[in-house]
Amino acid sequence: MRFEGRPSWRLSVSDGGDLDLLLWVRDALRLVVPSDDVPPRCEPGTPDRSALVPAGERDAAASRWYGWWCSALAFEAAGRTEEPPSGEDAFLGWVRARSVARDGVGAPPAFSALGDVRVLRDAVARLFPEAHRTLAAREAGRAMALHRREAADDRRALAADVARSHGVGTGDVRGAVLVVAVAGPWWRVAAPGVVVCSASAYVDDAAFAAQVVRAAFESGLRA
16 A cells, blocks of 8 residues: 655555455356446456356355445445554554454455355355465556556646645545456445546556546545
């Protein structure tokens, strides 16, 4: 995660945490989740592991995956907007609470929160080692690409423009961007001040990146 502009304004840009894992699992299992607020297919694609979910249980698995996605997205968004408390004891308590909340969403390696749809939990637990290896191999390259994007853009000017447009000080302009490895120029507001978007479009398209950052700033102000 990178932070810029303190103390007057703030933008964090980071990968999506566990979100890439969820998307990889969805695509590997070939689950169909027809919702406008769910990202498109992973980029690059995934191997076909659809045999892990029998035909008669695919709808239930897809529905539970969608609930998992919504909870995981809310968890990751909160982690980019919450201010950790000061003081060692308070901070450690906050970290423990975040860990408990992550387990409640559905965290590796057991994914016990998915136990209400056992076929999905078992498939995800079986796929986790493969997914983890695949996604870990991509992290360094994506971090470098995000660094190049942030170095190339003038976020300070964008933050100042948003502040002027909304009649606020630049200190009120805060935002976060979560990038996930999916195809196309896709983005959605995940929570006030937080946008989730496709990594390749964010890195390669300056106009798209500016649109995403503006949406993050403005959604935070509207809240």
